[in-house]
Amino acid sequence: xxxxxxxxxxxxxxxxxxxxxxxxxxxxxxxxxxxxxxxxxxxxxxxxxxxxxxxxxxxxxxxxxxxxxxxxxxxxxxxxxxxxxxxxxxxxxxxxxxxxxxxxxxx
Amino acid sequence: xxxxxxxxxxxxxxxxxxxxxxxxxxxxxxxxxxxxxxxxxxxxxxxxxxxxxxxxxxxxxxxxxxxxxxxxxxxxxxxxxxxxxxxxxxxxxxxxxxxxxxxxxxxxxxxxxxxxx
Numbered sequence: 001x002x003x004x005x006x007x008x009x010x011x012x013x014x015x016x017x018x019x020x021x022x023x024x025x026x027x028x029x030x031x032x033x034x035x036x037x038x039x040x041x042x043x044x045x046x047x048x049x050x051x052x053x054x055x056x057x058x059x060x061x062x063x064x065x066x067x068x069x070x071x072x073x074x075x076x077x078x079x080x081x082x083x084x085x086x087x088x089x090x091x092x093x094x095x096x097x098x099x100x101x102x103x104x105x106x107x
Numbered sequence: 108x109x110x111x112x113x114x115x116x117x118x119x120x121x122x123x124x125x126x127x128x129x130x131x132x133x134x135x136x137x138x139x140x141x142x143x144x145x146x147x148x149x150x151x152x153x154x155x156x157x158x159x160x161x162x163x164x165x166x167x168x169x170x171x172x173x174x175x176x177x178x179x180x181x182x183x184x185x186x187x188x189x190x191x192x193x194x195x196x197x198x199x200x201x202x203x204x205x206x207x208x209x210x211x212x213x214x215x216x217x218x219x220x221x222x223x224x
Binding site: 034042043045046049055087089092094095101 | 151165
């Protein structure tokens with residue numbers, strides 16, 4: 001299995017801050033990485049696919065980068081609606097695996 | 108707009124079989140992959156398996172001996188069966204579109220299944 005490790009596990013930030021979440025794969029996954037946002041009691045929502053492509057309807061303050069084994073999700077200016085848990089997921093292998101999640105909290 | 112809706116019992120007894128169905132609306136089941144993913148309370152996401160519109164399947168090796176995913180294209184539905192359940196199978200079960208090297212772009216709202224006697 002390809003292991004996905006996110007950091008940090010928890011992130012405290014304020015509205016207007018720029019934040020970055022990192023995701024590392026245990027082996028190269030090329031650019032086959034997605035980022036999801038999940039709010040309590042809701043299904044995950046696709047934000048970024050193929051490492052850097054913005055899903056339709058997702059605000060442009062979200063961006064993704066990286067390839068191989070290291071990837072980042074950046075939110076350029078935090079909005080109140082962005083406080084949630086974020087997951088990365090690799091799909092380089094048929095056996096999809098997710099990171100453990102990063103909870104973004106209000107400071 | 109594609110929508111997915113899970114249905115099935117919220118409570119299953121230990122050693123019995125968990126069965127869930129996902130109904131797809133607003134789009135066709137072809138030519139897509141359809142997945143089941145679960146999330147234990149307060150924990151992360153685990154991919155269970157997928158089915159292609161042709162009927163071919165792939166399962167997570169950790170669950171393969173207990174999982175069956177099937178598809179009824181005439182009803183735009185796909186289903187999950189998980190046998191011999193234990194408390195460790197208690198989770199919110201999501202159906203979703205995507206699999207086999209494609210991102211998961213549509214999700215159902217989730218169905219909490221509790222395994223308890």
